[in-house]
Amino acid sequence: MKLINKLTYWILGVVFLVTPFTMVISYRSIKDNINNAEIARLTQVTDKVAAQLKAGQPPHQYMLDRPITVKTVAAMPTVKTQPHNYNFYNTELKRNECRMDVTSYYNINGKVYAVYTYNYVTQGRQIIMGMIYALAWKMGLLTISVLITGRLLSKYILSPFNQTLKSIGQFTLGNREKLVLPATTTAEFKELNSFLKNMTDRALQEYSAVKEFSENASHEVQTPLAVIRTKLELLSETPINEDQALLIGDMQSSIEKLVKINRSLLLLTKLNNAEYHTTEQVKLCRIAKDMVRDMEPHMEMKGITLRNHIGSNIPVLIHPVLAEILLNNLLSNAIRYNAPDGYIDITLTPNRLMVKNPGQPPVVEPEMLFQRFKKSNQCADSIGLGLSIVQQICSVNNFEVSYTYQNNEHILQVIFAEEALQTEQAITVEETFFAADTALA
Template sequence: MKLINKITIWFIGIVFLITPVTMFISRNNIKKHLDEAEVTRMKEVNDRVAQQLKAGEKPDRYTHGRPIAISLLPGALPEQRVTVVKDNYVAEDLGRKECRITVDSYYEVGAQHYKISSYNYVIKSEEIFRGMLGTVVWKMLLMIVAVAVTARLLSGKIFSPLRRTMKAIHSFDLKQKNKIQLPQTSTTEFKELNVFLSKMTDKAMEDYAAVKEFSENASHELQTPLAVIRSKIELLSETNIDGVQAALIGDMQNAIEKLSHINRSLILLTKLENQEFKATESLKFCRVTKEVIATYEDWITMREIHLSTNLDKNIPLTIHPALAEMLISNLLSNAIRHNRDGGQINVLLTPREFCISNTGLPPQGPTCELFQRFKKSNQSNDSIGLGLAIVKQICEVNNYAIDYTYSDGWHRIHVYFYKNDQPVINSAEALSIAEVLSA
């Protein structure tokens, strides 16, 4: 959800929370002031009638037709000369309850004591609430519209520097070696954000350049001594040596080749992490798969492995050609290496996924570690433990999902071209796929 929408919802929520409270307070205040005003008015009426009595005038003219009652008190005046009584009175002519306020005032006129009572019907709280409800509803609707419109208008001005900053971040590329260009802004928080982003991107460029320089130097400097050692061992193998020495030289050659392979693989992983492989156009994954399978035919034949393929045609994917070849090559070589002689390999390609299944012994150790560097299911084999790590990194670079399962003697690695479409495949479904491929 966009920031401006969250702010709008937040303010609208505040309006919905505050409005009932303010409505309750307003109703009570209005009711209180109306009652106080009516009580004050009736007190003044009682005082005026009492003044007429003291002046010897008859108050009939003033009290005629008004809710005023004058009565003599047989005893002394009460301590409280004015009392106010509020009650609900049932009006017989209206057939409903009315809120009535009665003000009793006590006076001494000559030697006699009088009680003057005035009453009047006032507006009930419910009537005030009903009268306010319509106004409050319209007020809330107008406030919601005003907040929404104002937020959109302000976002175009206040959040414009933030949007430009985000656009600059999206277009920033470490490999271009150009400093990020952030927009000017007068907002303090956005200024602080731009300063932080400038420092972080400059630091990232320096670190990227250092890592890239190190990987390039390591690639060049390590290959030279390895080539020298390899050539010296080859010269040594051509001299007069016995069987034990020949075995030792063979082990040394294997170690040198493995070290060279590790060096190339680590450099490749570094390049993948630095996203140095950019895909500019799509390629047909089916064609690349067939080409890789053709390069491994001799190895497959030598181990007497039965290979079954089910490849959909015309599946264009936006991936660097070298990465596509490495992805398929590493998965296929892994399926051959960890297979048994006379085993099976099934290759499936659909618009949604690429799957390689192979027979073999159960994995040793946690399968969740197979895609980590230098993690192997069998530590005694010739693998260097980087093939699946490279596959995992290639998938992450291209936003693919990868999954490994083992069931019923079959190892299965699924590469899903769309992460959101990644299904959950149980062992029964995976076995049915293998049966279709081997049919």
């Protein structure tokens, strides 16, 4: 939810929550003021009548056309003025009425007089109905005003903040361009822009340093490895005994593994730095079929049966190089950890890619297999980076990758992101191949 919407809903919520309490307070205040004003007016009338009685004047002139009653009582009550407010139904007018009665007591010439008068006042129901009517207009106008002013606030005051968010969303380290933020007069936005500017500039510097180091390290390591490989090949061509040949073979295997590790770490670095950008979809089904065809001889050597369920017309938004590496690592992993004379079941649909193969259960927790240099059953031929590369490829493409071991089967599954797919009809085809082992890159 946008910030301006939260602020709008918060303001409206506070208004609607507080209004009932203010309405009750206003109602009581208005009603009490009306009653007190009427009591004061009626008391003045009774005081005027009492003054005429005390002066010996007949009060008929003042009582003319006024509902006033004068009578004597036995004793003076404790409260001199006694108001009384009550509602009743007027049978003549056929409506509810509210009447205010005031009885005042006076001691005049040794006698106690009770002067009674009354008047009709506004009913509480009439007051509350008027307030509700006014409140409905007030709340309607207030809601419309808050919504309109909120949109204006978002358009003008929050515009620099929205532009900052847009600039951050478009910022990438790979472009090596400094973050450009809009100018603003709001102090908080200025502070935010300053922080983001310093942070991204520092990130660009660190990224450039790390990228330069990784590229230099990869280049510098390749040179001595190539020299060592060449020297070993020359040494193997000289007269050597059997033990020396075994040692040379072990060294060559180690060097090849170092080359693979170096290439894999460099690939992971590039993936972490988001250097593989793509805006076009590739036919993943075509790449998968080519990969299966290339691995057919290796599978045949190990007697592995391929159960192929690769659909057709499956476009996915992914870099072609990453698609090949992803499929190669998944199939190579399935070959390496397969059972003797086993099988590989590969399924490719518009929504997912799944590779299954029989084999021994892993000796580590399934979630740890995606960590670097973690290997199932510690296979000597593996460098422990294949599944880590798979996970990183899925991460940069917003895919979901998971591993499970069920019914003596290793199951690796990749769920494609919705934005990476097209709504094309996929046609499933089934083929069976025989192929053999291949090494991880």
